[in-house]
Amino acid sequence: MKLPANVNSIIGKEGIGLKKWASLMLTCMFAISLLAGCGGKDEAKEKAPGAAEQQAESGDTVTKFSISLRTLNFGYVEQSPDINADKWVKRLEELTNTDMDIRLVPHKEYEQKMAQMFATNDIPDVVQGQGGTTGKEMAGSVEAGVFMPLDDLLKQYGPNLLKKIPQEAWNRMSYQGKIYGIPEWLGNPSRRATWIRKDLLDKTGLPVPKTVDDYLNVLRAFKELGVENPYMGRQDFKYADTFFGAYDVFPYLSQFEEVDGQIQPKFLDADNMMKALSTYKTMFDEGLINKEFATINPTTFKNTILAGKAGIWSMNANELIQWKTQLKESVPEAELAIIPSPVGPDGKGGYYLYGDVARSYFINAKYKHPEKVIQFFDWMISDEAEQFFTFGVEGEDYTKDGDKMDYKQPTDVQAVDEERYRQAFLWMVQDTTYNKGSLSLTEEGRNLMSVFDNTLANEGRDGIEFDPRLEALKKNPDITPLSDTPPPLLITHMVKMVYGQEPIENWPKVIEEWKSKGGNDVLKEANDRYQSKEGAFLPRK
Amino acid sequence: MAPRPGKDGNIWRMIWKYKALYLISIPSILYFLIFKYIPLGGSIIAFQEYNIFKGFGGSEWVGFAHFAEMFRHYDFLRILKNTVLIGLYDLVFAFPAPIILALLLNELRLVMFKRVVQTVVYMPHFLSWVVIAGMSVAILSPTTGILNQLLGWFGFDPLYFLGDNAYIRGVLIGSGVWRDTGYGTILYLAALAGINPELYEAAQIDGANRWKQTLRITLPALLPTIMILFLLHIGKFLDFGFERVWVFLNALNTENGEILDTYIYRAGLLSQQYSYTTAVGIFKSLVGLALVMTGNFFSRKTTGESLY
Numbered sequence: 112m113k114l115p116a117n118v119n120s121i122i123g124k125e126g127i128g129l130k131k132w133a134s135l136m137l138t139c140m141f142a143i144s145l146l147a148g149c150g151g152k153d154e155a156k157e158k159a160p161g162a163a164e165q166q167a168e169s170g171d172t173v174t175k176f177s178i179s180l181r182t183l184n185f186g187y188v189e190q191s192p193d194i195n196a197d198k199w200v201k202r203l204e205e206l207t208n209t210d211m212d213i214r215l216v217p218h219k220e221y222e223q224k225m226a227q228m229f230a231t232n233d234i235p236d237v238v239q240g241q242g243g244t245t246g247k248e249m250a251g252s253v254e255a256g257v258f259m260p261l262d263d264l265l266k267q268y269g270p271n272l273l274k275k276i277p278q279e280a281w282n283r284m285s286y287q288g289k290i291y292g293i294p295e296w297l298g299n300p301s302r303r304a305t306w307i308r309k310d311l312l313d314k315t316g317l318p319v320p321k322t323v324d325d326y327l328n329v330l331r332a333f334k335e336l337g338v339e340n341p342y343m344g345r346q347d348f349k350y351a352d353t354f355f356g357a358y359d360v361f362p363y364l365s366q367f368e369e370v371d372g373q374i375q376p377k378f379l380d381a382d383n384m385m386k387a388l389s390t391y392k393t394m395f396d397e398g399l400i401n402k403e404f405a406t407i408n409p410t411t412f413k414n415t416i417l418a419g420k421a422g423i424w425s426m427n428a429n430e431l432i433q434w435k436t437q438l439k440e441s442v443p444e445a446e447l448a449i450i451p452s453p454v455g456p457d458g459k460g461g462y463y464l465y466g467d468v469a470r471s472y473f474i475n476a477k478y479k480h481p482e483k484v485i486q487f488f489d490w491m492i493s494d495e496a497e498q499f500f501t502f503g504v505e506g507e508d509y510t511k512d513g514d515k516m517d518y519k520q521p522t523d524v525q526a527v528d529e530e531r532y533r534q535a536f537l538w539m540v541q542d543t544t545y546n547k548g549s550l551s552l553t554e555e556g557r558n559l560m561s562v563f564d565n566t567l568a569n570e571g572r573d574g575i576e577f578d579p580r581l582e583a584l585k586k587n588p589d590i591t592p593l594s595d596t597p598p599p600l601l602i603t604h605m606v607k608m609v610y611g612q613e614p615i616e617n618w619p620k621v622i623e624e625w626k627s628k629g630g631n632d633v634l635k636e637a638n639d640r641y642q643s644k645e646g647a648f649l650p651r652k
Numbered sequence: 653m654a655p656r657p658g659k660d661g662n663i664w665r666m667i668w669k670y671k672a673l674y675l676i677s678i679p680s681i682l683y684f685l686i687f688k689y690i691p692l693g694g695s696i697i698a699f700q701e702y703n704i705f706k707g708f709g710g711s712e713w714v715g716f717a718h719f720a721e722m723f724r725h726y727d728f729l730r731i732l733k734n735t736v737l738i739g740l741y742d743l744v745f746a747f748p749a750p751i752i753l754a755l756l757l758n759e760l761r762l763v764m765f766k767r768v769v770q771t772v773v774y775m776p777h778f779l780s781w782v783v784i785a786g787m788s789v790a791i792l793s794p795t796t797g798i799l800n801q802l803l804g805w806f807g808f809d810p811l812y813f814l815g816d817n818a819y820i821r822g823v824l825i826g827s828g829v830w831r832d833t834g835y836g837t838i839l840y841l842a843a844l845a846g847i848n849p850e851l852y853e854a855a856q857i858d859g860a861n862r863w864k865q866t867l868r869i870t871l872p873a874l875l876p877t878i879m880i881l882f883l884l885h886i887g888k889f890l891d892f893g894f895e896r897v898w899v900f901l902n903a904l905n906t907e908n909g910e911i912l913d914t915y916i917y918r919a920g921l922l923s924q925q926y927s928y929t930t931a932v933g934i935f936k937s938l939v940g941l942a943l944v945m946t947g948n949f950f951s952r953k954t955t956g957e958s959l960y
Binding site for chain 1: 703704705706726727786789793794795812814815902903904906907918919921922923924925
């Protein structure tokens with residue numbers, strides 16, 4: 112700012128008025144300098160890790176790295192005043208000789224925040240992805256060279272990782288033949304299950320249903336018993352897609368199939384799709400599904416079930432024990448069971464299979480000590496780590512008498528929350544199918560493991576999946592499905608058909624509409640990509 | 653209005669003379685520069701194939717391709733129609749609501765009662781749309797909703813308000829009126845308080861009843877406020893708001909309920925097509941600008957009131 116040369120003379124003329132202004136300006140400047148001062152302090156803080164880094168180079172001092180972690184809606188994480196000061200984080204750091212700077216990413220705005228992080232170039236040393244190198248949340252960062260390829264490092268510093276993690280999971284973490292991330296993998300990708308109120312089924316005297324017709328009969332019997340929602344519906348058929356699975360017509364991202372040498376989405380199978388829609392229409396007309404299911408949100412869905420007003424529904428199997436406890440609070444005589452999903456004309460059924468990778472970890476190409484981070488993750492799959500994450504610290508959380516483990520399973524909500532946080536959030540690399548250690552301690556837990564190993568392992572629908580995603584799907588959100596939600600264009604028709612606002616025989620027309628609104632490009636690209644074997648993953652079942 | 657330069661035409665002398673005014677305007681000028689005008693530059697990504705790693709400098713220029721794509725989109729007309737219709741309904745039904753309410757409140761004589769009513773009607777403004785949508789689902793439900801039970805007493809069949817294209821616009825406007833009408837009265841009530849009571853006394857002596865007084869005194873006195881707020885409202889004509897629509901949308905009502913904002917969210921943030929959605933956003937702003945200028949022009953011609 113250019114000050115006039117004759118300041119003094121002006122002050123002389125205008126007197127106090129200007130003096131006031133001058134003092135105001137001084138105050139402003141003071142405020143600004145204070146702010147600047149704060150900035151200076153920050154810089155000083157940032158310098159500290161640099162110094163520590165130098166130390167790390169000189170000897171076996173702690174490894175410092177920043178890491179972004181999605182909060183996953185865990186109450187314990189979201190309510191923690193400072194996750195970096197959390198006692199479990201501190202213990203983990205002690206065990207691994209590290210000093211993590213955890214930067215939480217809000218669960219709900221995950222994709223948005225990730226894109227923001229990349230756009231502002233404020234990228235932590237280790238970035239958590241949700242599986243795959245080219246997913247939306249990665250925003251093209253792997254292609255842009257933000258992260259380093261890990262093959263050589265893994266060979267040298269991560270022998271256990273390479274040994275224990277299945278090849279399918281590594282395939283997902285590869286881009287142009289190189290591994291870019293360490294996956295938290297899923298040994299059994301069949302997670303969603305069909306749940307039933309066993310006590311109600313016993314009342315009807317009917318056997319456990321198998322086919323779609325059996326299921327409809329059980330639902331009718333539930334209706335006669337006075338169950339409000341024999342089948343619990345939900346908005347957009349999310350977690351209410353049991354019968355699309357029976358007919359193998361999930362309109363989801365991973366559900367492409369080969370028909371007569373052509374690659375196409377499964378919902379193009381008009382016969383089966385119309386059968387599935389008719390099943391829902393029957394249920395709607397007979398009142399076996401709530402007439403307002405198009406506006407039932409996740410909260411209402413859960414509350415209705417936990418209030419004992421539903422007979423059959425779909426939910427992730429690993430929620431079983433928790434929901435059972437909660438349901439018993441309102442309906443003490445309630446018995447919950449997971450049964451095989453209805454089978455369709457091909458004798459199979461089930462829900463869409465999850466990806467092989469649940470979460471994954473990428474290392475910033477600029478980070479100085481990637482080998483230490485690899486060692487950190489390598490430790491995660493050791494026996495010591497399993498013991499720590501499952502049961503906590505010996506002497507405090509459990510005692511051992513020879514081989515006998517004395518671990519008190521938490522019962523109150525807060526303690527359950529804390530255990531879940533330790534076992535699922537903090538244990539970053541593991542097989543997340545279920546926690547074997549703590550489940551095998553109880554009868555209930557052993558039952559659940561058997562559900563996973565015997566019921567769920569035998570069902571589920573998979574298809575051909577393209578990763579990176581087809582360009583044609585990126586272009587038009589209307590025809591783009593999510594991993595477990597149909598594309599908006601299809602949902603509209605599907606819901607209308609079930610509500611009787613549009614004849615189900617129109618499905619072939621819907622397919623034509625889909626094709627004309629960009630679907631033809633999808634088909635062409637899918638076939639090209641499949642022929643050239645570029646990022647095409649074949650069905651696992 | 654800034655005074656014109658003096659006779660000698662020395663603008664610096666003029667600035668120096670009003671230095672206090674200029675000084676206190678610096679913070680707001682800086683605010684608009686930093687937070688409003690500089691980000692405007694980001695709009696150039698509408699003319700690029702924007703890649704967040706390459707930035708403004710490295711991304712490829714594509715000219716008007718994204719605008720062309722927008723106009724070619726098979727659903728563009730439907731979404732534009734929804735946006736315009738919802739904006740129009742909002743203008744016709746929601747805009748006058750606070751005026752009417754303020755006039756009614758003004759007629760209340762019992763001060764305590766007036767205060768209570770005022771507080772009650774402006775409270776909903778502080779609820780978030782997510783909460784309102786949750787309440788609406790409960791209130792409008794065909795089986796358990798209170799509204800449908802009321803309709804049932806009058807012998808009507810229950811209506812699935814949220815599951816029908818025919819009602820969604822009504823629900824959107826209605827919930828907005830419920831939420832914001834009370835809050836909107838604040839400005840009008842302030843304007844009403846400023847009317848000289850002698851005018852009413854004179855009118856009473858001339859034999860005017862309350863209705864005549866409202867027509868001849870209150871309304872003309874409110875007109876400048878109404879006009880300015882009207883112009884501001886027009887500026888936001890296509891800007892109905894993303895959240896309040898998004899929370900009500902479902903498969904059964906998207907056809908009539910989807911607006912440009914929700915489309916931008918789906919295509920832009922969910923599919924990460926930054927350039928494309930910026931183009932849609934620019935289009936929206938241009939229409940808004942044109943509407944304000946037209947409205948301002950006519951307002952100045954007819955009532956003499958204008959924004960600039």
